[in-house]
Amino acid sequence: MRATPVPEFMLEPAFDPAGSGRDALGLGSAAAKGLDVRHGTILTLEGINVSFDGFRAITDLNLYIGVGELRCIIGPNGAGKTTMMDVITGKTRPDNGVAYFGDTLDLTQMSEVEIAQAGIGRKFQKPTVFEALSVFENLELALKTDKSVWASLRARLSGAQKDRIEEVLTTIRLESSRHRPAGLLSHGQKQFLEIGMLLVQDPQLLLLDEPVAGMTDAETEFTAELFKSLARKHSLMVVEHDMGFVGSIADHVTVLHQGSVLAEGSLEEVQANERVIEVYLGR
Amino acid sequence: MTQALNQTLLARATAKLGPKASLAVLGLVLIALLAMPLLHLLPADNALHVSAYGLTLVGKILCYAIVALALDLVWGYAGMLSLGHGLFFALGGYAMGMYLMRQSAGDGLPAFMSFLAWSELPWYWYGTSNFLWAMCLVVLAPGLLALVFGFFAFRSRIKGVYFSIMTQALTFAGMLLFFRNETGFGGNNGFTNFRTILGFDITAPGTRAFLFFCTVLLLVGSLALGFALARSKFGRVLTALRDAENRLMFCGYDPRGYKLFIWVLSAVLCGLAGALYVPQVGIINPSEMSPTNSIEAAIWVALGGRGTLIGPLLGAGLVNGMKSWFTVAFPEYWLFALGALFIVITLFLPKGVIGLLRKEKDQ
Ligand SMILES: Nc1ncnc2c1ncn2[C@@H]1O[C@H](COP(=O)(O)OP(=O)(O)OP(=O)(O)O)[C@@H](O)[C@H]1O
Ligand SMILES: [Mg+2]
Numbered sequence: 001m002r003a004t005p006v007p008e009f010m011l012e013p014a015f016d017p018a019g020s021g022r023d024a025l026g027l028g029s030a031a032a033k034g035l036d037v038r039h040g041t042i043l044t045l046e047g048i049n050v051s052f053d054g055f056r057a058i059t060d061l062n063l064y065i066g067v068g069e070l071r072c073i074i075g076p077n078g079a080g081k082t083t084m085m086d087v088i089t090g091k092t093r094p095d096n097g098v099a100y101f102g103d104t105l106d107l108t109q110m111s112e113v114e115i116a117q118a119g120i121g122r123k124f125q126k127p128t129v130f131e132a133l134s135v136f137e138n139l140e141l142a143l144k145t146d147k148s149v150w151a152s153l154r155a156r157l158s159g160a161q162k163d164r165i166e167e168v169l170t171t172i173r174l175e176s177s178r179h180r181p182a183g184l185l186s187h188g189q190k191q192f193l194e195i196g197m198l199l200v201q202d203p204q205l206l207l208l209d210e211p212v213a214g215m216t217d218a219e220t221e222f223t224a225e226l227f228k229s230l231a232r233k234h235s236l237m238v239v240e241h242d243m244g245f246v247g248s249i250a251d252h253v254t255v256l257h258q259g260s261v262l263a264e265g266s267l268e269e270v271q272a273n274e275r276v277i278e279v280y281l282g283r
Numbered sequence: 284m285t286q287a288l289n290q291t292l293l294a295r296a297t298a299k300l301g302p303k304a305s306l307a308v309l310g311l312v313l314i315a316l317l318a319m320p321l322l323h324l325l326p327a328d329n330a331l332h333v334s335a336y337g338l339t340l341v342g343k344i345l346c347y348a349i350v351a352l353a354l355d356l357v358w359g360y361a362g363m364l365s366l367g368h369g370l371f372f373a374l375g376g377y378a379m380g381m382y383l384m385r386q387s388a389g390d391g392l393p394a395f396m397s398f399l400a401w402s403e404l405p406w407y408w409y410g411t412s413n414f415l416w417a418m419c420l421v422v423l424a425p426g427l428l429a430l431v432f433g434f435f436a437f438r439s440r441i442k443g444v445y446f447s448i449m450t451q452a453l454t455f456a457g458m459l460l461f462f463r464n465e466t467g468f469g470g471n472n473g474f475t476n477f478r479t480i481l482g483f484d485i486t487a488p489g490t491r492a493f494l495f496f497c498t499v500l501l502l503v504g505s506l507a508l509g510f511a512l513a514r515s516k517f518g519r520v521l522t523a524l525r526d527a528e529n530r531l532m533f534c535g536y537d538p539r540g541y542k543l544f545i546w547v548l549s550a551v552l553c554g555l556a557g558a559l560y561v562p563q564v565g566i567i568n569p570s571e572m573s574p575t576n577s578i579e580a581a582i583w584v585a586l587g588g589r590g591t592l593i594g595p596l597l598g599a600g601l602v603n604g605m606k607s608w609f610t611v612a613f614p615e616y617w618l619f620a621l622g623a624l625f626i627v628i629t630l631f632l633p634k635g636v637i638g639l640l641r642k643e644k645d646q
Contacts, residue, residue: 089533091529111537112532112533113535113536113537116532116534116535117535121533122533124530128527128529129527129530130519130522130523130526130527130530130531131526131527132522132525132526133519133522140516140519141516141519141531141534141536147534147535148537148540149517149540149541149544152515152516152520152541153516153517154515155515155516155517197534201534201535
């Protein structure tokens with residue numbers, strides 16, 4: 001576990017000035033009205049296979065994420081973590097297998113845009129923001145609202161929407177950079193901006209691919225608190241290599257290896273698992 | 284991407300420096316353009332008289348400037364380099380040409396059809412003697428073609444250089460089609476020998492002045508529309524699309540609709556420009572669809588500075604001004620000069636003339 005030396009930079013007050021707990025974030029509920037989650041799982045992956053020109057990146061993968069859960073996915077390079085997110089978000093189509101969002105939405109039949117609109121948000125492994133636009137404009141585009149062409153032609157930010165953006169700007173600590181082009185931000189700031197874009201997008205399931213890469217210890221600490229505050233109202237799937245970070249946020253960890261689940265359980269459990277040790281340390 | 288970034292940085296830096304100065308220059312140019320048709324109406328011996336040649340030349344360049352602006356919307360903002368905008372321009376021109384041919388043919392068939400010994404009009408010529416229907420065709424022909432082409436191209440996610448090549452192939456195919464006599468558009472001679480438009484003599488100073496005035500109006504309108512779009516959320520979505528299309532999709536935007544909208548709008552603007560070009564220049568033939576014409580349009584935009592709206596207008600003015608001087612002074616060297624110009628821009632002026640002007644101002 002990592003040391004926690006910087007209390008002044010972390011924890012609730014930064015993003016919860018009203019002190020009224022998570023609800024003050026105004027992040028909405030874990031499952032929107034349209035989404036059927038009677039069985040308590042927000043994401044179901046069963047028997048997923050993905051191969052690239054004969055190379056099997058994902059083999060017979062089974063994974064279930066509960067509503068409001070904060071799940072960490074770990075695994076060595078090339079284990080298929082990013083590919084799994086590609087499958088969930090519709091970027092890559094699985095060769096076979098089932099992928100359901102809630103109980104009824106078949107992800108394998110939906111386009112990327114439909115999946116995003118249904119409520120799955122994603123942060124890329126390489127931070128991807130709109131470089132030519134300002135920080136504020138990046139958040140404006142991500143904001144949860146009607147995203148059709150006609151709506152964009154006539155869009156005006158309402159007072160409530162502006163407040164929401166300001167709130168998130170404070171949360172991700174980029175208030176003073178709001179008018180800077182996003183391309184000029186540091187790597188860590190871009191990571192935060194992308195997380196901020198997810199916050200204003202307000203998805204029910206957040207997929208975060210290596211969110212703390214390139215962040216300082218203090219920033220990592222802060223991100224851990226932020227994610228913990230998001231859980232329950234949202235479901236999160238976090239891919240990370242930083243074990244300290246994983247330990248500080250996750251109650252449940254899944255280890256991926258060669259495209260399928262190797263072990264699942266608390267971090268202590270999986271770290272004690274023989275096969276996991278083998279995979280990580282080599283024989 | 285860093286290039287686009289520098290561009291916006293510069294834009295932001297200069298926005299503070301001299302918006303008033305640039306507005307003043309723009310205003311002066313506009314006043315000069317509005318004065319030209321009036322000066323053309325003066326008697327020929329007046330010192331301030333603008334000749335028909337001069338008016339036509341500037342009118343032609345203004346039509347090209349509208350094409351440059353339209354191309355900038357899809358290339359500079361949405362990042363799709365079209366090398367086929369000449370096709371949309373020519374289609375608008377041909378639609379207007381059909382009306383003008385019917386005007387000069389009166390009740391008979393257009394001259395070229397009589398030559399081919401055709402006895403009746405092909406179906407697509409019906410109604411073209413009606414000015415309003417011809418104006419609808421000016422919008423519909425390029426608009427529908429762009430809609431169908433864009434629909435399939437964007438649905439198949441054709442991007443980058445593949446997109447450019449396909450647009451280039453499209454205009455080339457159009458040229459070959461229009462070259463054929465059987466297509467019913469006058470083959471390689473195209474349309475010419477126009478007499479009247481809405482009953483007015485097409486070479487009369489009043490008609491020329493009015494057409495010129497309409498061109499200025501269309502240019503100003505397109506510019507205003509361009510600025511409104513660039514400032515809207517729609518414009519920011521286009522910029523986002525250019526820089527990180529994937530990210531945009533995962534934010535819940537469907538890029539296809541956005542691309543299609545700006546693509547069709549751009550094609551229609553080109554069509555309107557073509558429709559104003561033909562009566563002023565007095566001829567339209569398939570060479571307007573030649574691939575080099577569309578490539579030249581891309582050079583105007585690159586030279587002026589893409590993604591700036593004003594830049595492409597400057598670029599179209601500069602290149603065409605040079606061209607009309609060159610083709611009189613040393614006609615055989617124009618293509619070399621154009622090539623050299625293109626190399627110079629790519630090497631030394633990545634942000635175009637606008638970028639250069641802004642840099643000067645900054646120092
Ligand atoms: N489009 C593709 N074409 C071919 N092979 C691919 C493609 N995408 C991923 N792969 C391969 O699939 C395997 C899994 O890749 P993936 O990116 O999912 O791993 P990862 O677990 O995210 O690794 P890392 O920790 O390095 O990010 C790798 O061996 C990779 O080379
Ligand atoms: Mg990865």
